[in-house]
Amino acid sequence: MMLSSTDISPVYRADRDWRQVLKQAWRKPAELLDYLQLDPLLLKGIEAGQREFPLLAPPAFVRQIEKGNPADPLFLQIFPLVAENQAVKGLLQDPVGDLDSQASPGLLHKYRSRALIITTGACAIHCRYCFRRHFPYSSATGMRVDWPQTLDYIRQHPEITEIILSGGDPLMLPTSQLQDISTKLASLPQIKTLRIHSRMPTTLPERINPALLNWLSGLPFRLVLVHHINHPNEISSQAKDAISTLTPYIQQQLNQAVLLRGVNNKVTTLVNLSEFLFANKILPYYIHQMDPVESAGHFICSDLEALELMDELRISLPGYLLPKLVRECAGEGSKTPV
Numbered sequence: 001m002m003l004s005s006t007d008i009s010p011v012y013r014a015d016r017d018w019r020q021v022l023k024q025a026w027r028k029p030a031e032l033l034d035y036l037q038l039d040p041l042l043l044k045g046i047e048a049g050q051r052e053f054p055l056l057a058p059p060a061f062v063r064q065i066e067k068g069n070p071a072d073p074l075f076l077q078i079f080p081l082v083a084e085n086q087a088v089k090g091l092l093q094d095p096v097g098d099l100d101s102q103a104s105p106g107l108l109h110k111y112r113s114r115a116l117i118i119t120t121g122a123c124a125i126h127c128r129y130c131f132r133r134h135f136p137y138s139s140a141t142g143m144r145v146d147w148p149q150t151l152d153y154i155r156q157h158p159e160i161t162e163i164i165l166s167g168g169d170p171l172m173l174p175t176s177q178l179q180d181i182s183t184k185l186a187s188l189p190q191i192k193t194l195r196i197h198s199r200m201p202t203t204l205p206e207r208i209n210p211a212l213l214n215w216l217s218g219l220p221f222r223l224v225l226v227h228h229i230n231h232p233n234e235i236s237s238q239a240k241d242a243i244s245t246l247t248p249y250i251q252q253q254l255n256q257a258v259l260l261r262g263v264n265n266k267v268t269t270l271v272n273l274s275e276f277l278f279a280n281k282i283l284p285y286y287i288h289q290m291d292p293v294e295s296a297g298h299f300i301c302s303d304l305e306a307l308e309l310m311d312e313l314r315i316s317l318p319g320y321l322l323p324k325l326v327r328e329c330a331g332e333g334s335k336t337p338v
């Protein structure tokens with residue numbers, strides 16, 4: 001008898017499936033340009049950026065890019081443009097000072113009641129403005145979570161009531177590993193809320209599979225999912241399906257966006273983004289002034305421009321659809337309002 005695919009446990013088949021999709025992500029700039037019918041001249045001078053932080057563009061995201069449009073707001077977020085070579089004053093390799101604020105390896109405790117775990121350095125997409133672009137987080141020694149030390153630290157800090165799974169993208173971990181992590185955290189009665197920061201429901205919606213839902217359904221925490229969606233075009237019909245599948249399992253879905261020149265620094269775009277999010281039961285949470293990271297200066301909007309956009313947004317949107325404009329400052333006790 002032939003072994004059909006239905007004979008494999010659905011849980012493992014599903015984990016294999018999203019990894020297969022990730023293997024189909026675009027990694028070669030020339031091939032992506034060819035597919036998007038864009039000018040190969042865009043390849044000129046991009047070697048340094050590509051070497052440091054290589055293109056990684058998953059299928060669901062690429063399908064949302066308009067062919068033949070080099071100014072497409074999704075394309076700009078993932079393609080290593082020659083503009084990355086511009087030296088811009090005041091840009092830093094580690095703008096957030098994260099490497100200095102580890103409470104124990106892999107654990108960041110900057111804000112009193114919540115601690116953040118860097119579960120993995122990997123993501124399903126490489127965003128050009130990411131402040132992690134200069135750090136090989138996945139390989140850097142000292143970035144592996146030291147679990148005994150992490151659990152001890154949390155126990156000694158009863159003020160921590162919320163754990164944030166971040167990275168990289170925590171949903172890049174196999175579901176079995178997520179299960180291990182949540183089991184460890186469940187041994188700490190002080191933890192009331194588990195928050196997951198992920199870009200995968202929109203970049204790799206295939207990740208929202210039965211195994212993941214099964215994991216979510218068994219968690220003894222209030223669950224918060226913070227999406228990372230910068231532009232309404234990112235919410236494909238496949239992403240919509242993934243988000244609505246998640247809805248019954250999550251107490252609150254939120255979104256953080258980064259304000260990016262050429263991508264979303266327009267009132268109409270940000271109004272649409274808030275409305276699209278709301279239509280999918282997600283509330284806008286933060287809009288971040290970009291971390292001043294080297295090689296991404298071409299994305300930066302001035303504070304003045306950001307504040308003017310916010311003034312317009314306040315007029316156009318109900319208060320509950322207005323994201324808070326913040327930036328991350330080393331040494332502050334919370335995100336800092338601009």
Ligand SMILES: *Cc1c(COP(=O)(O)O)cnc(C)c1O
Pocket residue numbers: 108109110111114115116164334335
């Ligand atoms: C952003 C962040 C948090 C969460 O901050 P909230 O304002 O609660 O969303 C927690 N820890 C670290 C290290 C962070 O960067």
Ligand code: SF4
Pocket residue numbers: 122123124125126127129130131132167168169199228
């Ligand atoms: S998904 Fe987040 S962590 Fe990953 S590259 Fe993009 S911005 Fe950086």
